Amino acid sequence: MRPRQSDIARLARVSQTTVSLTLNGKTAEYGINRATEERIMSAARELGYVPNVTARALRGGRNCLLGVHAYESLFPTSRESYYEEILVGIEQGAIRTGQDLVLFTSVHSGQGRASIFDGGRNRLKIADGTLIIGFDQHDDELVRLAEEGFPFVFIGRREKPAALGPYVTADYVGAVRSVAAQVRALGHRRVAYLGLPDYIEPRLERREGFARGVEEHDLTVAGQSFGHLEGPHERWVQEMVESGATALLVEGSAQLETVAQRCDAAGLRIPDDLSVIGLDSITDPATSSRHWTHVRVPRREMGSRAVELLLEFIDGVHGPAYHERLPCTFEEGETFCPRS
Amino acid sequence: MRPRQSDIARLARVSQTTVSLTLNGKTAEYGINRATEERIMSAARELGYVPNVTARALRGGRNCLLGVHAYESLFPTSRESYYEEILVGIEQGAIRTGQDLVLFTSVHSGQGRASIFDGGRNRLKIADGTLIIGFDQHDDELVRLAEEGFPFVFIGRREKPAALGPYVTADYVGAVRSVAAQVRALGHRRVAYLGLPDYIEPRLERREGFARGVEEHDLTVAGQSFGHLEGPHERWVQEMVESGATALLVEGSAQLETVAQRCDAAGLRIPDDLSVIGLDSITDPATSSRHWTHVRVPRREMGSRAVELLLEFIDGVHGPAYHERLPCTFEEGETFCPRS
DNA sequence: GCAGGCACCTAATTCAAATTAGAACATCGA
DNA sequence: TCGATGTTCTAATTTGAATTAGGTGCCTGC
Numbered sequence: 001m002r003p004r005q006s007d008i009a010r011l012a013r014v015s016q017t018t019v020s021l022t023l024n025g026k027t028a029e030y031g032i033n034r035a036t037e038e039r040i041m042s043a044a045r046e047l048g049y050v051p052n053v054t055a056r057a058l059r060g061g062r063n064c065l066l067g068v069h070a071y072e073s074l075f076p077t078s079r080e081s082y083y084e085e086i087l088v089g090i091e092q093g094a095i096r097t098g099q100d101l102v103l104f105t106s107v108h109s110g111q112g113r114a115s116i117f118d119g120g121r122n123r124l125k126i127a128d129g130t131l132i133i134g135f136d137q138h139d140d141e142l143v144r145l146a147e148e149g150f151p152f153v154f155i156g157r158r159e160k161p162a163a164l165g166p167y168v169t170a171d172y173v174g175a176v177r178s179v180a181a182q183v184r185a186l187g188h189r190r191v192a193y194l195g196l197p198d199y200i201e202p203r204l205e206r207r208e209g210f211a212r213g214v215e216e217h218d219l220t221v222a223g224q225s226f227g228h229l230e231g232p233h234e235r236w237v238q239e240m241v242e243s244g245a246t247a248l249l250v251e252g253s254a255q256l257e258t259v260a261q262r263c264d265a266a267g268l269r270i271p272d273d274l275s276v277i278g279l280d281s282i283t284d285p286a287t288s289s290r291h292w293t294h295v296r297v298p299r300r301e302m303g304s305r306a307v308e309l310l311l312e313f314i315d316g317v318h319g320p321a322y323h324e325r326l327p328c329t330f331e332e333g334e335t336f337c338p339r340s
Numbered sequence: 341m342r343p344r345q346s347d348i349a350r351l352a353r354v355s356q357t358t359v360s361l362t363l364n365g366k367t368a369e370y371g372i373n374r375a376t377e378e379r380i381m382s383a384a385r386e387l388g389y390v391p392n393v394t395a396r397a398l399r400g401g402r403n404c405l406l407g408v409h410a411y412e413s414l415f416p417t418s419r420e421s422y423y424e425e426i427l428v429g430i431e432q433g434a435i436r437t438g439q440d441l442v443l444f445t446s447v448h449s450g451q452g453r454a455s456i457f458d459g460g461r462n463r464l465k466i467a468d469g470t471l472i473i474g475f476d477q478h479d480d481e482l483v484r485l486a487e488e489g490f491p492f493v494f495i496g497r498r499e500k501p502a503a504l505g506p507y508v509t510a511d512y513v514g515a516v517r518s519v520a521a522q523v524r525a526l527g528h529r530r531v532a533y534l535g536l537p538d539y540i541e542p543r544l545e546r547r548e549g550f551a552r553g554v555e556e557h558d559l560t561v562a563g564q565s566f567g568h569l570e571g572p573h574e575r576w577v578q579e580m581v582e583s584g585a586t587a588l589l590v591e592g593s594a595q596l597e598t599v600a601q602r603c604d605a606a607g608l609r610i611p612d613d614l615s616v617i618g619l620d621s622i623t624d625p626a627t628s629s630r631h632w633t634h635v636r637v638p639r640r641e642m643g644s645r646a647v648e649l650l651l652e653f654i655d656g657v658h659g660p661a662y663h664e665r666l667p668c669t670f671e672e673g674e675t676f677c678p679r680s
Numbered sequence: 681g682c683a684g685g686c687a688c689c690t691a692a693t694t695c696a697a698a699t700t701a702g703a704a705c706a707t708c709g710a
Numbered sequence: 711t712c713g714a715t716g717t718t719c720t721a722a723t724t725t726g727a728a729t730t731a732g733g734t735g736c737c738t739g740c
Contacts, residue, residue, distance in 0.1 A: 015689070017691080017729080033688065055398055126403070
């Protein structure tokens, strides 16, 4: 059996209280005698004492467990997962802060959509709080839990923050504005924008950033497309360039490859005839045809910061309306050059 | 504040004992009245009761929480991670059996090697048992925990099972013997083996399977190499073929690509001049130059089965010496043909 | 010689649940 | 009507550590 504080106490001929005090370094505060302290410490060493976290957590009311919730499989089958990098960050954050993570897999066991409440046996609350990643289809349940005072932190998109809990996201607007500034700085005047055919928050914010960037830096828009997931038609690329565009901003990293193909087909050289700048992280550099100049979304940092934020929220450091926008970084590549 | 059993007790006008008994389904065993049971259950529902994992763990109850332990980051930074597929399987197993997973990230917080005990933050016991993946550098600690009766199940390699707990692995020996049989069945007589430069269990077992297969099917060995992580030198490939090999078995999936390059360089066609069979799963088919004929290690199934096994072990269905070897599957590809 | 204060330590309680050992009451057979 | 058996529930304890609220003895100052 593992030694307890009371075993140390017996060996050192003191009370369990004194042992606890000593082991927690409160000797000065409570005036424990130096000699007593040494007896206790050596007894602890002799017995190979290891505190029981469970007991400690019970007393402290904290479980040191943070939930991770994603409405989907967490260990992604596809390698293109949006979650992956965020999860890496969350893990790092948890390591740094000494928390363990709970994956609420049991909520998936029912068929149909995963439910946080899961028929009343609400497992969620075994954690001290929960990180929620991505797209939410469960606002009703979240509202209920938040009203009960259960702490959440959201990562990434949050359509209606609704003050349910703090969130961490990236500064998409700022990132695209800054791209616009650099485009202009390299002499470009006329630009185009290639978007994905949906309207989730990060994309809307990029578009806002583009609009503001264009205005602030006196650029003109040669074309915008939001039509196809995979990328634009060759025709669109050609027309855009013919109408004077010398730089193209691309929302989706997968679209970049299509752009490359279209340019090849149209006899356009990147970046000599057209500078191309990606507005999202490159998911898999290994499968990229070239070294794209792009904006990296700090997903890892977002995950990592979210862990700290959740702990701070639990401790009452921030209110539920608190949020942070982490800056994106500009990654130099070989697809962006001065206007020729 | 979160409701406790005593709150339910007050509302249902019974003792905390009765609440505990009822919530744990021991009504029959202790003869709790149907009406009392219903009062308790509805009170619990009304208050939104959720058991406190910490208290339960302290006292020694079940939490429907299974730990996952890997001595390394669980969410891999590299996409080539050995763990990934196993984790997918574990997640599926957990979903099927209604367990939640705890990632013991907190043990990594100390610098240096991750320790299960780690100066006292042994949180392991909040889980009902733990899955241990991969290579273990901590046998001493495991022994200690196992002696305390904490349930483990090991996945994959286990150098000294030491009867600490059951394990799940793949039948590497059988898989390679069966490859040898097929090689012979397609008329090959002389074969070569390309291994990785280390001696962990799965590789040793593959080599044993190769040795036995060669003997059983009356094959001869034209060459064996264990020199380089990335693959063989061109010279080795040439010599092997010149000495009569018509089939090559390759341990590492990454090595396959090197083999392809060497063959191209030497003017050897696969499979016309040389059949090539991989002995491990193809990690990323997208980056494969061709559709390799190979043995797939059932890592997903191993993870999934390990979850069940852990539950069975906790329930005393198996002893600590129990283990299972799951069969590998033979995946047809375009790199293995009859000897011409 | 007695209040006040300090140094040093401990008994008792708390955390939330599980469990052991019975208690209170009814019923039944002899 | 007495013991035996059952039914239905509870008081008290346990888990391991942290904390609160003291308690004891010694010294100082007046």
